Amino acid sequence: MQPTEYLESLLIDQQIPSDLKDALIEERNKVERIIQRGSVYGGIQVYNAGSFAKGTIILDSFDLDIVVYFPLELPISSKDIQEHTFNILYQAGYNPQYKNVAIRCHRRFNQLDYPNFHIDVVPGRAIDENYEFAYLYSRDYEIRFRTSVYMHINVIRNTGRRDIMKLLKLWKSRQAINVQTFVLELLFLRFSDTNSAQTNSDLSDLLQECFTYITNTIIDIKLVDPANSQNVISNDLPEETKYQIREKAIEAKEAEIWEDVFE
Numbered sequence: 409m410q411p412t413e414y415l416e417s418l419l420i421d422q423q424i425p426s427d428l429k430d431a432l433i434e435e436r437n438k439v440e441r442i443i444q445r446g447s448v449y450g451g452i453q454v455y456n457a458g459s460f461a462k463g464t465i466i467l468d469s470f471d472l473d474i475v476v477y478f479p480l481e482l483p484i485s486s487k488d489i490q491e492h493t494f495n496i497l498y499q500a501g502y503n504p505q506y507k508n509v510a511i512r513c514h515r516r517f518n519q520l521d522y523p524n525f526h527i528d529v530v531p532g533r534a535i536d537e538n539y540e541f542a543y544l545y546s547r548d549y550e551i552r553f554r555t556s557v558y559m560h561i562n563v564i565r566n567t568g569r570r571d572i573m574k575l576l577k578l579w580k581s582r583q584a585i586n587v588q589t590f591v592l593e594l595l596f597l598r599f600s601d602t603n604s605a606q607t608n609s610d611l612s613d614l615l616q617e618c619f620t621y622i623t624n625t626i627i628d629i630k631l632v633d634p635a636n637s638q639n640v641i642s643n644d645l646p647e648e649t650k651y652q653i654r655e656k657a658i659e660a661k662e663a664e665i666w667e668d669v670f671e
Contacts (some may be wrong), residue, residue: 409610411612411665412610412612412652413610414576414667415611415615415666416611416667417569417572418578418666419574419575419576421467422466422467422468422574422578423466423467424466424467424470428467428522432460432472433636435472435527436460436472436474437455437525439454439472439474439497439529439587440454440474441495442496442500443476443496443529445559446496446500447478447492447493447496449478449479449482449492450479451478451479451481452476452477452478453476453477453534453539454475454476454477455473455474455475455558456473456474456475456517456525456556456563457474457475457560458471458472458528458532459471459473459482459577459589459629460472460473461473461561461574461662462560462561462564462570463564463565463570464564464570464573464577464589466513466574466578466581468576468577468581468582469524469578469580469581470485470522470525471525471526471527471528472525472526472527472528473510473527473528473530474527474528474530475530475532475557475558476493476529476530476531476532476533477532477533477534477539477542478531478532478534478547479534480534480535480536480537481535482533485533485545485552485604486532486533486543486544486545486552486583487545487552488512489531489532489533489545490506490531490545490547490585492531493511493529494506494511497511497513497529502514502527504529505572507528508545508546508547508548509530509544509545509546509547510528510529510530511528511529511530511531512527512528512529513526513527513528513529514526514527522582523641527553528596530544530557531544532544532557533543535554538594539558540556540558540559541554541555541556541558541559541635542554542555542556544630548615549627553636553638553639554635554636554638554639555633555635555636555639556635556636559634559635560590560634560635562597563597563634564593564597567596567597567600569596569600569614571606571611572596572611572614572615572618573592573593573596575615576592576593576595576596576615576618577589577592578670579656579660579669580592581668582669582670582671583656583669585652585653585656586617586619586648586649586652587645587649589650590641591631591641591642594631594632594634594641595618595621595622595625595626595629595631596618597634597646598621598625598631599617599618599621599622602621612666616661619657619658619660619661620657620661622653622654623640623654623657623658623661626650626653626654626657627650627651627654629642631645632641
């Protein structure tokens with residue numbers, strides 16, 4: 409099998425089956441109903457985020473990301489909004505846990521059993537009536553910050569190479585790399601902006617070039633939030649994680665066959 413054919417077969421194997429996709433949609437709608445009914449505030453907007461919304465979901469590693477934006481005029485802080493949402497999910501039996509800006513919920517859904525599945529609910533306070541930008545609350549730093557999950561989704565969807573994004577996620581999963589998928593997405597965005605990156609290239613060649621770029625840049629690269637240049641994502645990336653990513657990227661680009669990377 410040729411390198412690109414192998415990678416394409418991986419992508420086919422990683423497609424989400426229809427019954428699982430239906431279950432994710434059903435669970436997402438259930439969470440929205442719970443929050444809308446449980447909140448004492450109106451004007452809440454809920455939408456999909458993460459890999460499900462970006463079109464980069466893979467079977468090996470997936471969760472359900474849901475953004476919950478409360479209206480600008482509420483007389484409560486971003487922290488209060490986060491705690492209010494947490495209490496609603498707790499009362500609904502979702503066993504929530506704070507995960508910095510998100511509220512993580514672990515629960516089996518429907519008849520499907522995926523032991524690592526979880527739901528990340530990200531509550532925020534909308535900055536304007538468009539609900540595109542919002543203030544989120546970071547429990548790690550005890551501050552609010554401005555961002556746009558909506559913009560994150562569109563940036564990834566508009567790259568034209570979500571196949572590479574999926575393969576990077578699969579690489580992260582198979583190689584047990586402890587890094588947020590968002591970091592890999594930002595790395596690919598920076599790579600695709602370089603002069604050497606040709607987004608219409610052969611899948612295998614482009615992935616090889618991407619691993620070379622990661623190898624050469626990951627230690628010193630500055631990765632910023634596309635929705636807020638003051639939010640430097642790479643500042644939260646530990647040095648040991650950077651070196652782990654670099655080591656795994658070197659192994660990937662030097663592998664004789666892709667099977668050695670993904671199996």
